[in-house]
Amino acid sequence: MSAPEENAASPACALxxxxxxxxxxxxxxxxxxxxxxxxxxxxxLMGPNGSGKSTVVKVLGGYHHPxxxxxxxxxxxxxxGAAKAAELAGLRFVHQDLGLVEDLSVADNFHLTAGxxxxxxxxxxxxxxxxxxxALREFGYDIDPGRRxxxxxxxxxxxxxxxxxxxxxxxxPELLVLDEPTASLxxxxxxxxxxxxxxxxxxxxxxxxxxxxxDEVLALADRVTVLRDGRNVVTRDTxxxxxxxxxxxxxxxxxxxxxxxxxxxxxxxxxxxxxxLLVEDLRTAAAQxxxxxxxxxxxxxxxxxxxxxxxxxxxxLAGQIDRQGSMTVDVVAVKPGRPRAALAxxxxxxxxxxxxxxxxxxxxxxxxxxxxxxxxxxxxxxVVRKLERTETSKWIDVLDVRPGQVEKSAVELSGGNQQKVVxxxxxxxxxRVLVLDEPTQGVDIGAxxxxxxxxxxxxxxxxxxxxxxxxxxxxxxxxxxxxxxxxGRIGTVLEGAQITAERIEEEQLAVSATASASPSPRGRGLxxxx
Amino acid sequence: xSDGTALRRTASLLSVRRISVIYLLGVIxxxxxxxxxxxxxxxxTAQVVASSQAVVILIALAxxxxxxxxxxxxxxxxxxxxxxxxxxQQSQAHPERSLFAVCVVAVLVSGLVxxxxxxxxxxxxxxxxxxxxxxxxxxxxxxLKISDNEQIRGxxxxxxxDFGQAKLAGIPVPLLCSVVVGLVLWYVxxxxxxxxxxxxxxxxxxxxxxxxxxxxxLIISSFVTSGLISGAAGIxxxxxVGTFSNSVGAPLLFPxxxxxFLGATQFNHRPNVWGTFLAIITLALGVQGLQLSLTSGGFxxxxxxxxxxxxxxxxxxxxxxxxxxxxxxxxxxxxxxxPAVAPPDGALLSETAASRRATTGTS
Numbered sequence: 001m002s003a004p005e006e007n008a009a010s011p012a013c014a015l016x017x018x019x020x021x022x023x024x025x026x027x028x029x030x031x032x033x034x035x036x037x038x039x040x041x042x043x044x045l046m047g048p049n050g051s052g053k054s055t056v057v058k059v060l061g062g063y064h065h066p067x068x069x070x071x072x073x074x075x076x077x078x079x080x081g082a083a084k085a086a087e088l089a090g091l092r093f094v095h096q097d098l099g100l101v102e103d104l105s106v107a108d109n110f111h112l113t114a115g116x117x118x119x120x121x122x123x124x125x126x127x128x129x130x131x132x133x134x135a136l137r138e139f140g141y142d143i144d145p146g147r148r149x150x151x152x153x154x155x156x157x158x159x160x161x162x163x164x165x166x167x168x169x170x171x172x173p174e175l176l177v178l179d180e181p182t183a184s185l186x187x188x189x190x191x192x193x194x195x196x197x198x199x200x201x202x203x204x205x206x207x208x209x210x211x212x213x214x215d216e217v218l219a220l221a222d223r224v225t226v227l228r229d230g231r232n233v234v235t236r237d238t239x240x241x242x243x244x245x246x247x248x249x250x251x252x253x254x255x256x257x258x259x260x261x262x263x264x265x266x267x268x269x270x271x272x273x274x275x276x277l278l279v280e281d282l283r284t285a286a287a288q289x290x291x292x293x294x295x296x297x298x299x300x301x302x303x304x305x306x307x308x309x310x311x312x313x314x315x316x317l318a319g320q321i322d323r324q325g326s327m328t329v330d331v332v333a334v335k336p337g338r339p340r341a342a343l344a345x346x347x348x349x350x351x352x353x354x355x356x357x358x359x360x361x362x363x364x365x366x367x368x369x370x371x372x373x374x375x376x377x378x379x380x381x382x383v384v385r386k387l388e389r390t391e392t393s394k395w396i397d398v399l400d401v402r403p404g405q406v407e408k409s410a411v412e413l414s415g416g417n418q419q420k421v422v423x424x425x426x427x428x429x430x431x432r433v434l435v436l437d438e439p440t441q442g443v444d445i446g447a448x449x450x451x452x453x454x455x456x457x458x459x460x461x462x463x464x465x466x467x468x469x470x471x472x473x474x475x476x477x478x479x480x481x482x483x484x485x486x487x488g489r490i491g492t493v494l495e496g497a498q499i500t501a502e503r504i505e506e507e508q509l510a511v512s513a514t515a516s517a518s519p520s521p522r523g524r525g526l527x528x529x530x
Numbered sequence: 531x532s533d534g535t536a537l538r539r540t541a542s543l544l545s546v547r548r549i550s551v552i553y554l555l556g557v558i559x560x561x562x563x564x565x566x567x568x569x570x571x572x573x574x575t576a577q578v579v580a581s582s583q584a585v586v587i588l589i590a591l592a593x594x595x596x597x598x599x600x601x602x603x604x605x606x607x608x609x610x611x612x613x614x615x616x617x618x619q620q621s622q623a624h625p626e627r628s629l630f631a632v633c634v635v636a637v638l639v640s641g642l643v644x645x646x647x648x649x650x651x652x653x654x655x656x657x658x659x660x661x662x663x664x665x666x667x668x669x670x671x672x673x674l675k676i677s678d679n680e681q682i683r684g685x686x687x688x689x690x691x692d693f694g695q696a697k698l699a700g701i702p703v704p705l706l707c708s709v710v711v712g713l714v715l716w717y718v719x720x721x722x723x724x725x726x727x728x729x730x731x732x733x734x735x736x737x738x739x740x741x742x743x744x745x746x747x748l749i750i751s752s753f754v755t756s757g758l759i760s761g762a763a764g765i766x767x768x769x770x771v772g773t774f775s776n777s778v779g780a781p782l783l784f785p786x787x788x789x790x791f792l793g794a795t796q797f798n799h800r801p802n803v804w805g806t807f808l809a810i811i812t813l814a815l816g817v818q819g820l821q822l823s824l825t826s827g828g829f830x831x832x833x834x835x836x837x838x839x840x841x842x843x844x845x846x847x848x849x850x851x852x853x854x855x856x857x858x859x860x861x862x863x864x865x866x867x868x869p870a871v872a873p874p875d876g877a878l879l880s881e882t883a884a885s886r887r888a889t890t891g892t893s
Contacts, residue, residue: 320739320740339740339741340742340744343741351740356734356737358740359734359737360730360734360738363730363733371727371738372741372742374723374726374727375723382721382722383721383726425741
């Protein structure tokens with residue numbers, strides 16, 4: 001649709017894809033897709049789940065062979081569908097899961113992909129560590145190469161993965177391809193990464209990144225290409241583009257009125273009677289005495305940087321991890337550290353790590369849905385398939401899960417639909433307290449809006465809702481009240497008109513500026529070598 | 531329209547991916563039915579297979595339960611040997627004691643072994659593969675001590691041994707015992723909350739725990755039940771053979787696990803009771819046919835056939851699974867899912883989970 005006008009052999013283009021098509025069975029994943037990434041540019045690739053973004057990355061990386069299409073890298077013809085050719089041409093990839101081995105040190109992880117030296121050449125731990133440390137310092141990261149990856153924060157891991165991708169491999173890195181690199185990073189941590197990427201393009205390299213975050217794309221990218229149903233929708237400058245315009249481009253329609261409300265603040269609710277959820281002096285490893293209350297019908301957002309204690313709050317409330325301090329639901333105390341105790345009190349919990357903590361990947365939608373209460377689909381102690389199917393169909397309809405086949409295996413669903421299935425499991429229990437941890441992480445915009453709508457309905461039905469999120473715009477869209485965590489405590493409480501994504505961001509950063517004990521993310525920014 | 535969908539449903543029910551072992555069984559019967567019809571298609575073959583496999587089936591069912599919960603139980607073979615040693619030794623040394631009581635005690639001891647296994651795995655958080663491997667050596671030592679490293683011929687009343695040779699409607703009674711145990715397990719696993727929660731525990735323990743499943747208790751129970759069934763297998767073996775020797779037990783481990791793994795490639799692609807039965811009968815018939823075909827010295831056929839059949843079945847099933855996964859992941863909904871997060875669907879779900887844990891160790 002938007003055939004870029006540059007000369008086909010222009011060296012000013014780091015990457016040119018022309019008319020790439022890829023068909024899987026009867027499904028056309030890519031339909032004559034064009035993509036141009038200019039040298040020294042940060043280019044975003046966007047689109048709803050199923051639009052073909054990841055297929056583009058897989059074709060580039062040599063994982064898929066395209067049916068048709070040509071490619072130029074740095075002006076030279078490039079053979080698509082071969083991993084070795086991609087590396088030689090200077091394409092570097094960082095996938096969403098980062099591809100780091102947690103049990104190994106940073107230096108070992110660098111060495112894994114270094115690809116130099118024959119296997120007979122003995123390894124030198126010291127040299128490895130030195131080269132890894134030097135590469136990290138070049139990007140302004142002070143990370144000890146001897147540390148094990150599992151001891152790093154998610155921001156540091158992302159940094160290691162990016163630096164490793166750029167510094168390793170054979171041949172000069174021309175283009176860095178990032179597949180949702182910030183999906184698990186809070187905004188302030190993501191900022192550091194943006195700094196590193198900007199430094200990279202300042203040296204004449206180029207970056208292509210996939211993201212679901214509209215604001216991130218607008219802040220970071222010079223240009224954006226939007227795909228939908230495997231076709232180009234548009235390629236344009238991000239200047240003069242706003243997030244609702246971008247969302248409309250992705251969805252292929254203007255936002256409905258209730259969806260547009262996403263970009264406004266939710267109103268403050270009146271509080272009457274006793275709080276449903278009352279938390280006093282809650283302590284975990286990261287939380288240092290947190291207290292708050294949530295009333296019926298209220299949505300309370302929890303913000304905070306990684307390490308602020310935010311990421312341990314939801315697991316502590318749900319009994320996934322141990323805690324100290326008191327927690328009551330409708331004035332009844334809930335025992336700590338036991339999911340069953342929380343469940344019995346009416347607390348339903350959506351974990352942040354869906355694949356690790358929530359999804360039964362090999363099981364069907366039916367099995368994933370009914371596991372929360374098998375008695376309700378049983379007669380005389382016997383689980384009845386017909387009742388299970390009726391119950392599951394009901395929730396498939398409510399949540400608009402697609403494809404909505406009861407016996408479909410959960411692993412075959414997109415991230416957004418998997419999240420909906422897990423939500424259905426919780427909502428069928430008619431929760432008194434709904435605790436959501438990163439409810440829309442790795443979920444496309446359509447599913448995100450739908451999930452937000454559902455959460456509002458649950459609150460309107462009288463439940464108390466707690467949303468922990470590193471996505472400030474999500475909190476701004478959902479919460480009646482936002483608690484910003486600082487150093488394990490609740491620092492600021494934002495209410496009503498105070499709740500904007502910018503304000504939440506500021507409050508989080510204000511925390512880290514005063515936090516002397518933990519290394520400040522800002523202070524670890526990029527060192528300018530120019 | 532409805533005819534079309536019915537046809538498709540029938541076709542998918544009969545697909546090779548679902549029931550490859552049934553086709554293999556057909557091929558075996560066909561081949562040996564043509565080459566050696568007189569020897570193979572005889573009631574003797576059926577009797578030999580039926581009575582010799584009863585104990586293997588029980589051991590396989592015992593191994594299957596912890597496997598569904600995502601844990602290995604390597605002790606099944608030696609646990610059965612322990613129960614056999616206790617029964618033989620006690621009946622010989624104390625013929626005055628009630629044989630029934632001795633049998634009950636022997637089965638309970640095996641159940642206790644299961645409890646220890648469960649405790650080691652759940653409470654002390656040991657890797658189940660390592661813990662039960664170690665326990666199997668401890669059990670072997672106890673059995674050696676009891677037997678004083680000699681064969682023990684149990685002194686059983688005639689009724690006891692008759693039981694092992696008896697037939698009901700032409701079916702050997704030991705096989706009937708296995709079928710009864712199989713029926714009970716099938717009902718519990720497929721049709722009750724307990725079974726569903728056990729599968730959930732094996733698929734994703736943390737997700738199951740957060741959904742309110744008592745995962746620790748279920749895993750321990752699966753080990754205890756596994757021990758009880760192993761112990762019962764020892765009693766059945768005593769009725770059939772009546773002798774304990776050091777070579778009994780441990781060699782059953784492989785056929786049992788092979789049958790569970792092979793069975794898990796059938797029907798719903800999880801460890802399941804009837805897939806396990808089918809795998810054992812098919813392997814036994816294949817071995818029987820090959821041994822009858824050879825003029826002499828076919829003793830080496832059994833492990834060779836078992837090993838190769840398992841390898842090919844799993845290769846076949848994994849390929850089928852990856853193909854169907856590709857076909858489905860090519861559906862629009864999941865194109866954007868990175869391949870790194872898609873685990874191998876289908877084949878041996880809990881088994882892969884368990885073996886992954888075995889190789890990485892518990893941390």
